[in-house]
Amino acid sequence: MYKGVRLNGPLPKDFHEDSDIQTFVSKMGDDILHRFENLAEPPICHFKAFDTRTYPSQLKPLAVHGNESVQALCDYYTYLLTAEERAAIPSEFQNLKVRYSMTGGGHPLGFLIDILKDSSKRFSNIARLIELMLCISPSTAACERAFSTMNIVKTPTRSVLKQENLVNQMRIVLCGPEIKDFDPSSAVLHWFSSGQGSRNLTYKPRQPKETVCEPSTSQVTQGSSISDTEKLAHDVFNKLSEEQRLLVKEKMSKNQCSFQ
Structure with a gap:
C-alpha cells in the first residue's frame, strides 16, 4: 500500500541487479572523464606546476619540482612572452617555491593572488604565466x-x-x-582612396516632381541621412593631414567633387 493505494506488479530490482542503472552510471562516468580529458594534455597539464597542494615538503625535491613544466610553458607561449621574460621566469619560479616553503602556502588560489599582488616586482615575469592560467575559461x-x-x-x-x-x-x-570610442578616420580615408573609380559624397538622387502631397517618411529620412553623411565626411576630412587631404582631393577630382 502507498498512500492508501494498492500497488501491483513486481518489486523494483536492487541497484546492483538493475543493468539499466549500471549502464547509465557507467556511461555518465565515461562522458565526464571524456569531457575533462584535455586537462591532461599540454599546455593545460603544465599549469599543475603552480598547484601548491602537490609541492613536496622537503627542500631538495621542491627545488626541482615543476621546473620542466614551467620551461614547457615558456616554450609554448613564445608568441606572448618576450625573450627577457622567458629568461627570467625559471629563476622567479624558484623564488616562488622558496616563498611557499617559508610562508606555508595556504590555499593555492590565495597564494597565487598574493604573488600577483606582490609590490616588490620579484614575480613580475612569472605573473604573466599565472595570469594566463587564471584566464583559461572552464x-x-x-x-x-x-x-x-x-x-x-x-x-x-x-x-x-x-x-x-x-x-x-x-x-x-x-x-x-x-x-563611442571608435575613430572612423582611417576607415573613411581607406574608402576615399580605394576602388577603381572615385567616391562621390556630394551625389544626391534626382528630386521627384513637386506634388501637393506631403513628403513621405522615406524621403525625409533619405535627405537627413545624406546631410549626416556629408557632415561626417567633412569632419573626417578636417582631421586628415595635409598629405592625406591631397590624396583625397586627387581621387575626388576625377568625379568633379570637392569639399566646400
Whole structure:
C-alpha cells in the first residue's frame, strides 16, 4: 500500500541487479572523464606546476619540482612572452617555491593572488604565466556567444558573404571598441582612396516632381541621412593631414567633387 493505494506488479530490482542503472552510471562516468580529458594534455597539464597542494615538503625535491613544466610553458607561449621574460621566469619560479616553503602556502588560489599582488616586482615575469592560467575559461560560454554573433552577422539575405569578411566582422563585434570610442578616420580615408573609380559624397538622387502631397517618411529620412553623411565626411576630412587631404582631393577630382 502507498498512500492508501494498492500497488501491483513486481518489486523494483536492487541497484546492483538493475543493468539499466549500471549502464547509465557507467556511461555518465565515461562522458565526464571524456569531457575533462584535455586537462591532461599540454599546455593545460603544465599549469599543475603552480598547484601548491602537490609541492613536496622537503627542500631538495621542491627545488626541482615543476621546473620542466614551467620551461614547457615558456616554450609554448613564445608568441606572448618576450625573450627577457622567458629568461627570467625559471629563476622567479624558484623564488616562488622558496616563498611557499617559508610562508606555508595556504590555499593555492590565495597564494597565487598574493604573488600577483606582490609590490616588490620579484614575480613580475612569472605573473604573466599565472595570469594566463587564471584566464583559461572552464566553460564554452564564449564559444556559444560567438556562434550567436555569427547568426546575427550572417543573415539569410547575406548569402554571398565570404569567410574572410565574416571573420573580420565578427572580430569587430566581439573584440572591437565601443562605438563611442571608435575613430572612423582611417576607415573613411581607406574608402576615399580605394576602388577603381572615385567616391562621390556630394551625389544626391534626382528630386521627384513637386506634388501637393506631403513628403513621405522615406524621403525625409533619405535627405537627413545624406546631410549626416556629408557632415561626417567633412569632419573626417578636417582631421586628415595635409598629405592625406591631397590624396583625397586627387581621387575626388576625377568625379568633379570637392569639399566646400
